[in-house]
Every structure is written in C-alpha cells, then in structure tokens.
Amino acid sequence: MPPYPPPDQPLPAPVALRLAGIDKAFGPPEARTVALRQTDFDARLGEIMMLVGPSGCGKTTLLSILAGTLAADAGDINVLGYRLGAMSQSALTRFRRRHIGFIFQQFNLIPTLSVWENVAVPLLIQGASRGDAQSQACALLASVGLGGREYERPGRLSGGQQQRVAIARALVHRPPLLVCDEPTSALDSHSGQQVMDLIGTFARDPLRTVIVVTHDPRIYRYADRMSEMEDGRITRVLATPADIAAAHPLN
C-alpha cells in the first residue's frame, strides 16, 4: 500500500477540524431542500463535541460532510489538516479508511458475520491479515465487556451489546476522528447510558476527536462542548460542560 500523504493544510492545535461556509441542498432545482446554509463548525483534539438540534435541522448532513461521505455544494472543509473538498473519491475513501471511525444509529453490523469479524472489518479493509485482525478485534471486544461473545452473530446480542460491538469496530483501527450518529437513539435509557459511558471513557483520547450527533438530552452531560443547530445553521456553541448544564438544566 503506498504511504499516506501528509496533511495539505495543517490546522493550528488544538483544532482538529474546521468547516466554514458550508452549503448543502438536496433535490432538483425546482424543489430544492436546503439542508445547510453557510454553516461553520469546528472541533478540537481530545474533546467530545456534540451536535444537537431538532430532527431535520441538518445535523446528519453536516456529520456526513465532515466524515467525507457526502460532498458539500460550497464551503471549505478541513478535517485533520486535509481539505476534503479538493480530494478525489478514491482519496476520500482512503481518508475515511485511515482516519475515521463510525458509530451508526442502526449499528450497521453485518448480520451474517460473527461479532469479531464485524469488529475486524476496518482492519481487513486496511489489508491486515485475518489472524492479526482477529486478535486485535477479540482483545477490544474483551475491553468493551463482550469477551466470550466473539463467535456469535450480532443478531443474538441485545441492542446495547450490538452498539458496543459497533464502538469496538469504530475504534479497532485507532482513528483520530470518531463520528457517532445518534448512538443512543435506538437504545433504552440504561443501554444508552452504558454506551455513552463507554464512548466517554474508552474513546476519549488526547489525540482523538469525537463528534456525536444526537437529539437525546439524556446524554448531553457527556459532552465537552456542544454546537446547537437549527434550520441548517449552527445557532449557538456551548463551550464548557458548565455552559451545557446551564443551557440544558434537565441534564
């Protein structure tokens, strides 16, 4: 595999990613739905940044753009020093493979693979040997409390356990950016709590940025900072846990 190129526009520490003036709309010109309007967003190394707002406000679109899975119509996207807007599709694919861990709302585990195989997928995509991938995946599964369940199918696990598998999968290749799309919305309160505890402790790393899209107020307390969105724009950034607690007293 060729060496991965260095960042083309390094960001000043501790900024991990910066999106500026992002526009995104869907649909044909006569029936366009604007998802993002001149949106600015940034996140720092070592923090858990939450992106919150009502359904349809553009959170997931913004997350898709910063994860390199969706192209913006306009704006500058710098993630970990790489300008995503200037990248080809194949470069974006390599970028995601190397730099991003994904946690999805519906877990997106492959039901026909065993638990350890699901966790090993990012390593296998990177070309790791099956043996190496298996040992790393099993070690991580033990860390997230799923030791002994490695050879089961995901369908035999509870929702919370499946999301723990998804967390292990997202972290197994040690990505510097973890994107979580509504990680607790498909879980009951207790499981959601466990998953966020796991993300809050296990995924937290001084060299990793965690972006969590959610509209679940029960998990706001895990955030270091919070960006609030409405109608395709960031309307407010809460810069500390204290600000978050003050703005959302129920939590």
Place this chain on the structure above:
Amino acid sequence: MNRLALRMLFGDHAKYLMLISGITFATILMAQGASLFCGLMSWTFAPLRNINVPVWVADPRVEQVNDNKPLRDTEVNRVLSVNGVAWAVPLYQGNSQALLFNGTSKLITLVGLDSSTLIGAPPVIVAGRLEDLRLPNTVIIDEYAVERLSEGLGRPLGIGDVFEINDHEARIVGICESFRSFTGGPFIYTTYARAVSEYVPPQRKMLSYVLAGPSPGVTPAEMAARIRAETGLGAFTGQEFMWSTVWWYVRNTGIPINVGTIVMIGFIIGTAISGQTFYAFVLENLRNLGALKAMGTDTATLCRMLVLQSLTVGLIGYGVGLGVVALLGRIALHIGKVPFLMTWHIPAGVLCAVLFICTLASLLGILKVARLEPAIVFRS
C-alpha cells in the same frame, strides 16, 4: 475481503440456497435439453456408431444413413475397382418385422454383413461367437432385442432360441452390444446373402451400402472423393456421413427447434431467476455495502466482492446442476429408452452460459454499488 464476501454470502442460508437453486435449475434445463438433443441426434446415426468403417458408399441421392436407396450388387465391384480402395464389401440395412412368440410382430433393423469378412459386425459380442453367423438361419441380436423380442416367451431370449423374420427361421447364435437406433427397432445382424434372400422380400436392387477401406497411404477422405468422381456414387467418410445425417434431421424435423426452445427457456429462466435473486441479495445488503464503503472500502473492492459472490454461486450451482444431469443421464442410459448423450461441448457451453448469467447478475449489483453513496448509512 474475499473471505468476508463469501461469509456474507454463505451466512444468509435462505438467500444463498435460492441463488444456488436458480443456477442449478438453469444448468439442469440447459444441460438436460442439450444432452437430450445430442442423444436423439446420436440415435439418428446409430448405424454409423455400430459399424465403424472408413467409407460408406451409397446412392448419390442419399443424405442420411437411415434413408438408404438400394444399389445394384455390381456396385461393390465398381467401388473395388477404384484406385486406392483396398477392400469393399456389401451391406444390407433396413427395417423389417420379427414375429414374436405371442403372435405379434415387432419392428427390427436388419443388418446383413458380408459373410466372408463379417466387416461391419458389432464390436462387442456379450454372448456367443460372431463366426457362428455363417451357420444356416442364424442371427446375432443386440441386448435391446433381448428385451423387445422376448414378449410371450416368459423369459429373456437367449442363444439357441428361434424366432421368425419374414416367415424364415432366425436362430440366435449371439448377443451383442449396440447403440440404439432412431426408429427404436433393435439391431439384428445376419449375413448379407441371407438377409437379401430370406429375411427381406425380394426386390430388384437390395444392396444398401458398400463399405470400403483405403489402401495404405490413402486417406478415407481421398478415397471417398475418388469413388465419387469415378463411379458417380455417393461416398462419405464416417464423420461426413454422421454430420450429413445430423444436419438432415436438423433441417427436416422439429427436433432442434423443440430442444433448442428448452435450452433457450432454461437460459432465460436461469438468467431471470439468478439475476433477480442476486439483485435482491445486493439490495438487501445495500446498507451493509454502504457501511463498508463509508468505512473505506473502495468501489473496486466491493465490485470484486460481488463478482466473487456471483461466481461462487454460479460455479456451485453449475456443479450441482451438472451432477443432477449426469445422474439423470446415468439413469436414462441404464433404462436405455431415453436419448442422452453429454459430450464435453455441453458442460463447456453450459459453463459459458452460467458465467454469462453470473456476469450479468453481478453487473446489476455493480451498477448499484458504483452509484451507492456511503452517506446512506447515516439515514435511518
């Protein structure tokens, strides 16, 4: 990733079996139809398989081996006089009726061999001696005749049994193997002289074919050309006569259209079922494929995975289907009443068709995957 692709395929047992079944069904329809066709065609040139000689000389209007037009006996000497002909012998071949023990009669194909050389005799005698054919009123019957002509006897016909052909006694002195004929009549071998003088009602011309062999250094094709040029008769090498016979049946009967339709239906059904099922498999896996794409699997790898899945299904289905057809073929050959011939061309052709079906099926998936946005995974 290839192993992952196979695990994704094998993991969904129901879908996997559906895919295999589609290809298996298509393979069976295509291979069975084609083998049936080849079997039927092989029946048409059964005399050529039973009598393996270099050159057949016939009336110039003869197009196929089952439709002989009698020649004068003197044609044997005319053929023998052609330069490059080492030997030439007469052959009678025609349909006749055998009177059975229960008073009914059955169609037979009577073959009269040159009594001095017995050229054209069946290659495998399973009971008795070929030379005994030179004894008076004797015949050698094939195994099919044992089954067909035993009616009313209460046991299978055997050596020493006697039946009648054209009111003349026919004593069995041997039993041989032979290939089935298109008309369904068993082969009864006797000498040429006895056939034309006793077993067949007299006609002005009785010689069906002259069988001939070339001198050293002369090929059968050269000899056949010389015979045609010098005598004006029709002359074919064994291969030429076989193809001439096959093409005659292709041109003059509905067999190729009927069997070709079966093969075509097999291909269309196989393509439709496999393509549709594989496409449904891809659609159901779209979210998983999207997740793989989001996590950094490039489109080429995903396409390779789809092709691998499709080819795996195709080759397994092909193997199972061909195995089933081979089994059916063995049963058919054992029973002996169903035409079946699987030449190597049939598995090869069906394999090509299956690979085409798989390519088409994976192409449908590839088109979908190539256009797949990885952001699909963020949509609930």
